Amino acid sequence: MQTKDDxxxxxxxxxxxxxxxxxxDAAQHVNNIxxxxxxxxxxxxxxxxxxxxxxQNNLGVILAEVNVKYRIPVTFPDTLWVGTxxxxxxxxxxSLWTEQVIFSHAHQKIATISQARLVCYDYAxxxxxxxxxxxxxxxxxxxx
Numbered sequence: 619m620q621t622k623d624d625x626x627x628x629x630x631x632x633x634x635x636x637x638x639x640x641x642x643d644a645a646q647h648v649n650n651i652x653x654x655x656x657x658x659x660x661x662x663x664x665x666x667x668x669x670x671x672x673x674q675n676n677l678g679v680i681l682a683e684v685n686v687k688y689r690i691p692v693t694f695p696d697t698l699w700v701g702t703x704x705x706x707x708x709x710x711x712x713s714l715w716t717e718q719v720i721f722s723h724a725h726q727k728i729a730t731i732s733q734a735r736l737v738c739y740d741y742a743x744x745x746x747x748x749x750x751x752x753x754x755x756x757x758x759x760x761x762x
Contacts, residue, residue: 620728622699625721629701630760631664637696647691654684657718657732660700664716668756676742677750682713683735690722690729697723704757705733712746713737714757 626632635656643649658681665671665679672678692698699721708715713735720730740747749757 619726621726622721622723625699625701625719625728629703629717629719631660631667631703632699632701633660633663635659635698635700637692637694637698639694642694647693650686650688653686653688653720653730653732656698656700656720657684657686657702657734660702660718661716661734661736664702664704668753668760670750670753670756675750676740677747678739678741679736680739681734682737684732685734686730686732688730690725690727692720692722692724692729695724698729699723704761706758706761708735709749709754709757711748714749 637648641648641652700718701721702716702718705715705717716734716736718732718734719728721727722729738747738749739745
């Protein structure tokens with residue numbers, strides 16, 4: 619069984635999230651939309667970790683596709699760690715896939731796994747753009 623420390627070694631970019639009562643739905647577990655918000659917050663942290671802030675030279679990222687696998691329900695109260703990494707083999711000229719996990723403190727295991735395709739986007743030109751070489755190198759260095 620993987621521990622939180624094992625997970626954090628594999629996903630160097632990570633955030634901690636405290637589950638709020640309002641994150642739950644009528645079924646008394648965290649609503650599926652909340653997981654997407656947790657993943658979004660972790661992706662923003664990842665972008666900061668690789669030194670690719672939004673608006674640099676009118677560039678940013680857009681979410682092109684996301685797949686989520688819910689393993690176990692999460693409820694209030696719980697503390698979650700959300701880890702993010704790039705699947706290096708997936709990088710092409712203007713997009714990449716990330717893998718993200720949510721680890722539940724209460725359950726001591728992975729609750730949710732996600733893969734998301736991010737596209738480098740030029741907000742001035744309103745079209746996809748190639749990754750700046752410096753950002754590409756930051757990703758490779760960060761993921762080593």
